[in-house]
Amino acid sequence: MATVDTTRGGEAQRTLRADARRNRERVLAAASAAFAEEGFDVGVAAIARRAGVGTGTLFRHFPTKLELEVAVVLERAAGMSENLQAALAEPDPWEAFTTLMTRIVEQTSSDRCLGQATKPELLGDPRIQELQDELLRGVEEILRRGRDAGVLRRDVTAEDIPVLASAIGTTMERFRTSQPELWRRYLGVVLDGLRADGAAPLEPGPPGPDLLSGTC
Amino acid sequence: MATVDTTRGGEAQRTLRADARRNRERVLAAASAAFAEEGFDVGVAAIARRAGVGTGTLFRHFPTKLELEVAVVLERAAGMSENLQAALAEPDPWEAFTTLMTRIVEQTSSDRCLGQATKPELLGDPRIQELQDELLRGVEEILRRGRDAGVLRRDVTAEDIPVLASAIGTTMERFRTSQPELWRRYLGVVLDGLRADGAAPLEPGPPGPDLLSGTC
DNA sequence: CGCTAACCGGAGCGGCCGCTCCCCTTGTGC
DNA sequence: GCACAAGGGGAGCGGCCGCTCCGGTTAGCG
Numbered sequence: 001m002a003t004v005d006t007t008r009g010g011e012a013q014r015t016l017r018a019d020a021r022r023n024r025e026r027v028l029a030a031a032s033a034a035f036a037e038e039g040f041d042v043g044v045a046a047i048a049r050r051a052g053v054g055t056g057t058l059f060r061h062f063p064t065k066l067e068l069e070v071a072v073v074l075e076r077a078a079g080m081s082e083n084l085q086a087a088l089a090e091p092d093p094w095e096a097f098t099t100l101m102t103r104i105v106e107q108t109s110s111d112r113c114l115g116q117a118t119k120p121e122l123l124g125d126p127r128i129q130e131l132q133d134e135l136l137r138g139v140e141e142i143l144r145r146g147r148d149a150g151v152l153r154r155d156v157t158a159e160d161i162p163v164l165a166s167a168i169g170t171t172m173e174r175f176r177t178s179q180p181e182l183w184r185r186y187l188g189v190v191l192d193g194l195r196a197d198g199a200a201p202l203e204p205g206p207p208g209p210d211l212l213s214g215t216c
Numbered sequence: 217m218a219t220v221d222t223t224r225g226g227e228a229q230r231t232l233r234a235d236a237r238r239n240r241e242r243v244l245a246a247a248s249a250a251f252a253e254e255g256f257d258v259g260v261a262a263i264a265r266r267a268g269v270g271t272g273t274l275f276r277h278f279p280t281k282l283e284l285e286v287a288v289v290l291e292r293a294a295g296m297s298e299n300l301q302a303a304l305a306e307p308d309p310w311e312a313f314t315t316l317m318t319r320i321v322e323q324t325s326s327d328r329c330l331g332q333a334t335k336p337e338l339l340g341d342p343r344i345q346e347l348q349d350e351l352l353r354g355v356e357e358i359l360r361r362g363r364d365a366g367v368l369r370r371d372v373t374a375e376d377i378p379v380l381a382s383a384i385g386t387t388m389e390r391f392r393t394s395q396p397e398l399w400r401r402y403l404g405v406v407l408d409g410l411r412a413d414g415a416a417p418l419e420p421g422p423p424g425p426d427l428l429s430g431t432c
Numbered sequence: 433c434g435c436t437a438a439c440c441g442g443a444g445c446g447g448c449c450g451c452t453c454c455c456c457t458t459g460t461g462c
Numbered sequence: 463g464c465a466c467a468a469g470g471g472g473a474g475c476g477g478c479c480g481c482t483c484c485g486g487t488t489a490g491c492g
Contacts, residue, residue: 017438017489043479054441059481118390163387164402171383174334185418186380192416193409200408203400233459236469259449270471275451 024061026051032072035113040069070125073117077131079107084138093149096142098191101165102184108169109183115170132162153194155202164190240277242267248288251329256285286341289333293347295323300354309365312358314407317381318400324385325399331386334378348378369410371418380406 016024030051034042044065048058062068087100108114122128139158146152168190172183193199232240246267250258260281264274278284303316324330338344355374362368384406388399409415 189409
């Protein structure tokens with residue numbers, strides 16, 4: 001489950017020349033780093049330069065910039081899958097939940113593209129939707145444990161988690177250099193607001209599946 | 217205090233022809249509406265069209281787009297001042313705090329430019345900094361009452377409030393049409409995380425004055 | 433070793449955006 | 463009412479960005 005296959009449908013490029021394969025990897029790595037540091041706003045020229053190739057080469061492997069963004073986001077999903085595994089391995093339900101939230105928010109705070117992955121063009125992509133659904137099922141399992149143990153408020157849904165994570169993550173972007181650990185402060189507030197004891201019931205409904213969620 | 221003078225230093229345009237004054241107002245109103253609906257990303261052409269003037273006219277009154285953004289944000293500050301007054305008028309300390317948070321988050325959720333007002337070019341402007349400081353002093357008063365009454369956790373600072381508000385507000389942007397009241401849900405979580413009972417102490421320090429805050 | 437198809441790269445295209453320039457219009461004081 | 467300065471408006475400039483096109487290069491196979 002944790003393995004993410006970025007070569008979906010993967011028989012298209014079976015015969016790929018050695019240099020082509022290498023360049024594809026370099027572009028993907030450069031995009032991954034650039035998106036993490038500067039967000040999706042970086043120009044393709046900067047990515048190509050960073051990869052040591054021309055823009056022509058970049059666009060052969062990824063016919064559009066959005067395609068490149070999708071590839072990077074799918075790659076990130078592997079990390080999120082790891083977060084889920086780590087949380088599921090935690091015996092104590094509350095510890096499992098806090099582990100999940102901490103890891104997600106930590107990554108979202110240090111990686112600009114994770115917070116920006118909520119933009120509609122990306123969420124509309126079927127490959128990303130599929131992966132998101134898979135991750136949400138894992139999150140639901142963590143939440144169920146917490147609710148059953150009576151440590152987590154009962155009205156939290158899986159869809160709330162990416163929303164809360166991206167809220168903290170994107171807002172912390174401008175403190176990344178000055179106070180890189182500041183996200184812990186606000187995660188603390190949210191976690192206190194999500195524990196079972198003494199919480200008022202949540203307001204309207206959870207965000208429906210109509211328009212949902214960050215990359216989780 | 218609630219009065220915000222957008223004509224700072226205001227003796228420059230004392231002799232302003234009638235049509236010029238009227239056009240200036242129309243541009244400001246158009247920008248205000250456009251920024252609220254679409255954020256600061258809208259082009260100046262769209263604003264000018266909306267105001268029924270040419271771009272030349274727009275740039276005479278506001279020599280740069282940033283200047284126009286500043287003018288709109290300063291205008292918004294009046295609304296925030298009202299929020300403060302409403303909260304200060306509330307006798308119960310917790311009610312005062314929730315009133316403040318609710319009004320701030322509500323406005324930030326329905327007005328895109330409020331969430332985007334955290335960008336450095338705007339926060340760097342001395343007029344905005346001055347206004348922000350004034351608002352923060354009012355917020356501090358509300359927090360002091362809550363802490364003294366023992367209903368609010370003691371480690372919350374005034375700088376936390378705009379951070380939390382813009383976190384919720386900007387994240388709710390993509391639900392504005394589908395679920396315009398969703399912000400209440402997450403505000404509820406945050407408020408529960410901020411009340412005095414049963415909360416763990418907040419993590420690192422508050423955001424220092426080095427790089428601070430949304431428009432509040 | 434040589435041939436060919438696959439691949440590389442960057443000049444350049446079209447479109448957008450903030451901003452300027454300048455000719456024409458219009459409000460205002462005498 | 464006239465003269466003139468102040469204001470209005472939009473064509474156009476420069477720069478950026480995603481993307482394409484094509485001449486030169488190179489890997490891979492027999």
